Amino acid sequence: xxxxxxxxxxxxxxxxxxxxxxxxxxxxxxxxxxxxxxxxxxxxxxxxxxxxxxxxxxxxxxxxxxxxxxxxxxxxxxxxxxxxxxxxxxxxxxxxxxxxxxxxxxxxxxxxxxxxxxxxxxxxxxxxxxxxxxxxxxxxxxxxxxxxxxxxxxxxxxxxxxxxxxxxxxxxxxxxxxxxxxxxxxxxxxxxxxxxxxxxxxxxxxxxxxxxxxxxxxxxxxxxxxxxxxxxxxxxxxxxxxxxxxxxxxxxxxxxxxxxxxxxxxxxxxxxxxxxxxxxxxxxxxxxxxxxxxxxxx
Amino acid sequence: xxxxxxxxxxxxxxxxxxxxxxxxxxxxxxxxxxxxxxxxxxxxxxxxxxxxxxxxxxxxxxxxxxxxxxxxxxxxxxxxxxxxxxxxxxxxxxxxxxxxxxxxxxxxxxxxxxxxxxxxxxxxxxxxxxxxxxxxxxxxxxxxxxxxxxxxxxxxxxxxxxxxxxxxxxxxxxxxxxxxxxxxxxxxxxxxxxxxxxxxxxxxxxxxxxxxxxxxxxxxxxxxxxxxxxxxxxxxxxxxxxxxxxxxxxxxxxxxxxxxxxxxxxxx
Amino acid sequence: xxxxxxxxxxxxxxxxxxxxxxxxxxxxxxxxxxxxxxxxxxxxxxxxxxxxxxxxxxxxxxxxxxxxxxxxxxxxxxxxxxxxxxxxxxxxxxxxxxxxxxxxxxxxxxxxxxxxxxxxxxxxxxxxxxxxxxxxxxxxxxxxxxxxxxxxxxxxxxxxxxxxxxxxxxxxxxxxxxxxxxxxxxxxxxxxxxxxxxxxxxxxxxxxxxxxxxxxxxxxxxxxxxxxxxxxxxxxxxxxxxxxxxxxxxxx
Numbered sequence: 001x002x003x004x005x006x007x008x009x010x011x012x013x014x015x016x017x018x019x020x021x022x023x024x025x026x027x028x029x030x031x032x033x034x035x036x037x038x039x040x041x042x043x044x045x046x047x048x049x050x051x052x053x054x055x056x057x058x059x060x061x062x063x064x065x066x067x068x069x070x071x072x073x074x075x076x077x078x079x080x081x082x083x084x085x086x087x088x089x090x091x092x093x094x095x096x097x098x099x100x101x102x103x104x105x106x107x108x109x110x111x112x113x114x115x116x117x118x119x120x121x122x123x124x125x126x127x128x129x130x131x132x133x134x135x136x137x138x139x140x141x142x143x144x145x146x147x148x149x150x151x152x153x154x155x156x157x158x159x160x161x162x163x164x165x166x167x168x169x170x171x172x173x174x175x176x177x178x179x180x181x182x183x184x185x186x187x188x189x190x191x192x193x194x195x196x197x198x199x200x201x202x203x204x205x206x207x208x209x210x211x212x213x214x215x216x217x218x219x220x221x222x223x224x225x226x227x228x229x230x231x232x233x234x235x236x237x238x239x240x241x242x243x244x245x246x247x248x249x250x251x252x253x254x255x256x257x258x259x260x261x262x263x264x265x266x267x268x269x270x271x272x273x274x275x276x277x278x279x280x281x282x283x284x285x286x287x288x289x290x291x292x293x294x295x296x297x298x
Numbered sequence: 299x300x301x302x303x304x305x306x307x308x309x310x311x312x313x314x315x316x317x318x319x320x321x322x323x324x325x326x327x328x329x330x331x332x333x334x335x336x337x338x339x340x341x342x343x344x345x346x347x348x349x350x351x352x353x354x355x356x357x358x359x360x361x362x363x364x365x366x367x368x369x370x371x372x373x374x375x376x377x378x379x380x381x382x383x384x385x386x387x388x389x390x391x392x393x394x395x396x397x398x399x400x401x402x403x404x405x406x407x408x409x410x411x412x413x414x415x416x417x418x419x420x421x422x423x424x425x426x427x428x429x430x431x432x433x434x435x436x437x438x439x440x441x442x443x444x445x446x447x448x449x450x451x452x453x454x455x456x457x458x459x460x461x462x463x464x465x466x467x468x469x470x471x472x473x474x475x476x477x478x479x480x481x482x483x484x485x486x487x488x489x490x491x492x493x494x495x496x497x498x499x500x501x502x503x504x505x506x507x508x509x510x511x512x513x514x515x516x517x518x519x520x521x522x523x524x525x526x527x528x529x530x531x532x533x534x535x536x537x538x539x540x541x542x543x544x545x546x547x548x549x550x551x552x553x554x555x556x557x558x559x560x561x562x563x564x565x566x
Numbered sequence: 567x568x569x570x571x572x573x574x575x576x577x578x579x580x581x582x583x584x585x586x587x588x589x590x591x592x593x594x595x596x597x598x599x600x601x602x603x604x605x606x607x608x609x610x611x612x613x614x615x616x617x618x619x620x621x622x623x624x625x626x627x628x629x630x631x632x633x634x635x636x637x638x639x640x641x642x643x644x645x646x647x648x649x650x651x652x653x654x655x656x657x658x659x660x661x662x663x664x665x666x667x668x669x670x671x672x673x674x675x676x677x678x679x680x681x682x683x684x685x686x687x688x689x690x691x692x693x694x695x696x697x698x699x700x701x702x703x704x705x706x707x708x709x710x711x712x713x714x715x716x717x718x719x720x721x722x723x724x725x726x727x728x729x730x731x732x733x734x735x736x737x738x739x740x741x742x743x744x745x746x747x748x749x750x751x752x753x754x755x756x757x758x759x760x761x762x763x764x765x766x767x768x769x770x771x772x773x774x775x776x777x778x779x780x781x782x783x784x785x786x787x788x789x790x791x792x793x794x795x796x797x798x799x800x801x802x803x804x805x806x807x808x809x810x811x812x813x814x815x816x817x818x
Contacts, residue, residue, distance in 0.1 A: 393647025
């Protein structure tokens, strides 16, 4: 036992058999879809989940839980990033170690790298970065629980957080994920389109299935992200895009409503204060816009 | 001067005005902790989990299980850049993260706190419980926040039943589905005693305030006392404190407030 | 139980101080308790490397701990955090706005009580660099053995640390009788043991301080001459204000 300083010397392992250390395999989950094929899981949005941040949002879709925060605009560091006429965006996705039963660090890091680049370019296309010269934003996403549809969920959460941070944007981004299950050799019938699959369903997908992620700017009606993996014949592809678009539109309306609610609540509070009414706020739960004077970036 | 400006540019002076009246800017008295809110079973993907809020500080703890030769608890605390702008600089967070991870691992593995024999499952295999704590919003008092979240998550932990994994040569265990031949029973984790933490910060005037927020922590030293089975662990990093008196002064206060914490953890 | 090296329970290993073992640093010191040796160097106050580190009303204190072999791990990070908090208390940071002071601590021989030895070395290196400080903060480590009856061993060696139930590292400001930091690991302790630990640490910190200061005042003359020589190298704009104060404090 050493208080600080060098760690004690570990006794060498005597046997050189396979290391015992492993996570016990969980029994395969049976995927039972109780929803209809074109039905999403229940979704919850919450704005300002992290009061320290300039803007933040929390998204829960089924059991997928994603937290997004935005810090900034801050001064772009003069050494590393040459101050540019255009603002800069730094997106980082993290998977919490407890986000899935079969969590694998390396795999999730690889996934995070992929998601980083997709999210970064997508978000850059909607933010009016030219209005934020010489500044930078840090967008951080934390996947607390991974139960499918993480990419599109992250996109929606990030755009809500940016809106909450009052960053000037062209539009919000709503997303939807559609899976294509190929025709079963034995059973009759065509391909199946499945909307918003959870993780068990994703893992149970047969070979030659495909997935499509779509990001949509609901107000402008423009697609800002289209990403697919797997073989996609043209006809189901069209159907998938249409299904995803409809879903994203509905999702976008919900996001909009959520933002409006937040604005109303803030306005109400402001009015109450300006009239000098006594605010009945629990002191330890000071409300965000009263307590946060400092977003940390001066 | 405007109160907001004063708070921002001269927090010391700002606090002095309040402390003179025995109050803190958020309305608490000097020895009043923030409201704590605990939620168990916050995650479906972990063996046990809990989310805890102390005022505006919040953290999420999840327990993951692995099998190894020696059963133990391993705590890792993460203060990601999303929880506060203070930790955008990795260097700054790392020191505190490794301090918290190491200290909590040590505290939770104490013989008087945790009986490691309950982790033995079959032959040489034992559970190693990784308690991951992620701070979601940092507003001071990370020690209490993380320790309480870890305790709540561990008390929430159910170890699943294990069976021999079929079709493997080496003896490996797998989580058993219902109605199969199990070699290790499912069980609930039990802590022998709860290590209960109380943190104080020293204000410029020399008073000690309980459960400090981030601003209060930055104004002076903070001391974390941890009561384990009637005895104390003390963690005090930097900042002056009267050598002869302060423990005698703080220990009785801490003792009474740990009773409240015990109630919070007992609450279903 | 007697101690292996024949010390009594409340006896320190002889402290040894060497000032300015490194000529190119702005201040450096080597401190040892018995065989446990740590070398510390101070650079600055200097311009911070990145804008992010610059604070408009004070200096940033940057502590880096290097292990004897290998790359720094969590242990070192933790020690960095402890030292940084400890030194932040003693350094008059507002004297050096918009600057950075780097403290580099190199473990050279670890034999128990490393945190305390590192703390002492870092503090003495700051003193040698002439950084303005409001207090001294000498550190000692204590080991507590609970059974058969509680014994407190001052300044345990690595072997003794392995036998102890709890380890405590304390740092004291001797002149104001204030605790700067104290951290325990291992078994929890009674309030009575705590107070006797603090008392023991108080006395030994003062003893440590005496040794350090006798060394410092002996070297003060030569060191000051060297200091004058270093001003040119660092050019105009370097802050030298603190150096005089530091030495006055040290000798008086």
